[in-house]
Amino acid sequence: MRNGKWVTVANSIPGAHVIGGNRSLGxxxxxxxxxxxxxxxxxxxxVRTDGTNLTRLSDDGNRVENVDLSLAQCQDLQPxxxxxxxPRPGSHRPA
Amino acid sequence: xxxxxxxxxxxxxxxxxxxxxxxxNWTLKLYKSNTTPAExxxxxxxxxxxxxxxxxxxxxxxxxxTTWSTPAGSGSVLESGCSxxxxxxxxxxxxxxxxxxxxxxxxxxxxxxxxxxxxxxFASAVSLINPSTITVQPSFELAT
Numbered sequence: 720m721r722n723g724k725w726v727t728v729a730n731s732i733p734g735a736h737v738i739g740g741n742r743s744l745g746x747x748x749x750x751x752x753x754x755x756x757x758x759x760x761x762x763x764x765x766v767r768t769d770g771t772n773l774t775r776l777s778d779d780g781n782r783v784e785n786v787d788l789s790l791a792q793c794q795d796l797q798p799x800x801x802x803x804x805x806p807r808p809g810s811h812r813p814a
Numbered sequence: 815x816x817x818x819x820x821x822x823x824x825x826x827x828x829x830x831x832x833x834x835x836x837x838x839n840w841t842l843k844l845y846k847s848n849t850t851p852a853e854x855x856x857x858x859x860x861x862x863x864x865x866x867x868x869x870x871x872x873x874x875x876x877x878x879x880t881t882w883s884t885p886a887g888s889g890s891v892l893e894s895g896c897s898x899x900x901x902x903x904x905x906x907x908x909x910x911x912x913x914x915x916x917x918x919x920x921x922x923x924x925x926x927x928x929x930x931x932x933x934x935x936f937a938s939a940v941s942l943i944n945p946s947t948i949t950v951q952p953s954f955e956l957a958t
Binding site: 722766785808812 | 848
């Protein structure tokens with residue numbers, strides 16, 4: 720799957736943008752390296768209703784973190800090809 | 815994080831590739847919205863930074879010591895052997911902030927076309943304070 724691909728998962732995630740009645744919207748991110756060479760594993764970044772990343776308070780309550788799902792956590796991961804369902808400003812598929 | 819070349823960037827790059835001729839410069843911008851780049855993005859998807867000391871930077875479309883390095887088959891990020899070019903290698907693009915703001919990543923658009931060529935979210939957001947500095951080393955790597 721290409722990096723940046725819109726996807727949906729069957730996970731019920733409070734605050735996530737939901738399409739098709741019960742599927743949470745996210746963006747597939749392939750594994751990569753940061754400037755320090757640390758590897759970030761592939762994951763799905765869940766988005767909220769304005770298309771930006773959904774965040775939550777960390778378990779220790781000390782920081783805000785993005786709601787990212789590992790592929791193992793994703794339930795019924797499906798690609799989303801119809802971008803008319805995407806709430807993000809300006810998002811489109813050129814003709 | 816890995817960069818994303820959205821659909822409109824793919825079309826712009828392919829247009830450049832097959833038509834050649836005079837190429838538009840690119841513009842490097844930081845963004846302050848918590849946005850993970852995605853395939854359908856356009857420039858309005860991102861909320862551009864506006865901290866004190868910020869301005870977008872021009873990336874000139876040429877190869878040279880202060881612009882893009884000559885592409886070489888020594889890619890380092892995606893896989894060995896792919897082609898890579900770095901902008902003003904060893905001298906990252908830099909901004910000195912004199913106001914606070916959280917920066918999540920950067921995006922590059924065509925200076926004339928306005929198309930998003932590619933975008934990348936930082937692995938961790940950068941919280942700028944007064945004073946502080948943020949740097950970005952643009953690098954373009956191709957792999958199949």
